[in-house]
Amino acid sequence: METTRDAAAAGRLLAGVGLGGIFMPESVASMELRTYADKERVCDRxxxxxxxxxxxxxxxxxxxxxxxxxxxxxxxxxxxxxxGDVEWSGHYPACNSVEASGRATLLFLGRTHVQANEMNNPPFLQLMIRNLSHKLSTLGNGASTNLLYPTEHRVASYLLTLLPSAGETGPREEIRTTNLMEMAELLGTSYRHLNRVIKRLADSGLLSRRRGRLYVLDEEKLRAFADNHLYT
Known part of the structure; x- marks a missing residue:
């Protein structure tokens, strides 16, 4: 992990993701800029x-x-x-494990600064509510996907989630077939069964598997196959 402290850079990064003016200036000045490498752990459960x-x-x-x-x-x-919003509001230890999926940049604000600067800041409190609401919603979606949907649907949801978003290029790191063992574990299936599922999706024309990577050939059909469920 690379760590720096630069209030001007922190302000630019916040503005770039639509959070300009949300945090008090004192908080922005206290933020640490933390950059994580692929698969580097942010926190453990x-x-x-x-x-x-x-x-x-x-x-x-x-x-x-x-x-x-x-x-x-x-x-x-x-x-x-x-x-950390769920844990901060209830003083809980980390509910889940978090790691970078590719290179990731985070801003970290210590608890004392949150307590001193943000507790009476309406924009910050509204941001907390939005995030907590989103996590509650996605927890239900994720649970239904993991418990109620067959492996084929979970694989489709996983691959769709990893598709590059606007402004990104190239396949995500996790779509490399060398990571299928990890993918199988995350999706609650065996490596052998995952390979069978990928072959069926490829035979159906939804995926292509070549040179150690998986490529989505028909995003619209794959999205319909996954019932539009994503791990987000």
């Missing part, structure tokens, strides 16, 4: 967080570890989501 994170670039993978030791994918978070 059960860890005590020292404040709030604001995602300003890149993508984070949010997952939980089940009692049997297996992992389950919950969602991906992109700018301008907050990390």
């Amino acid at each position: 059960g860890e005590l967080l020292g404040g709030l994170y604001v995602v300003v670039a890149g993508r984070l993978k949010i997952y939980t570890v089940l009692p049997n030791g297996k992992t389950m994918l919950l969602r991906f978070s992109t700018a301008p989501m907050l990390i």
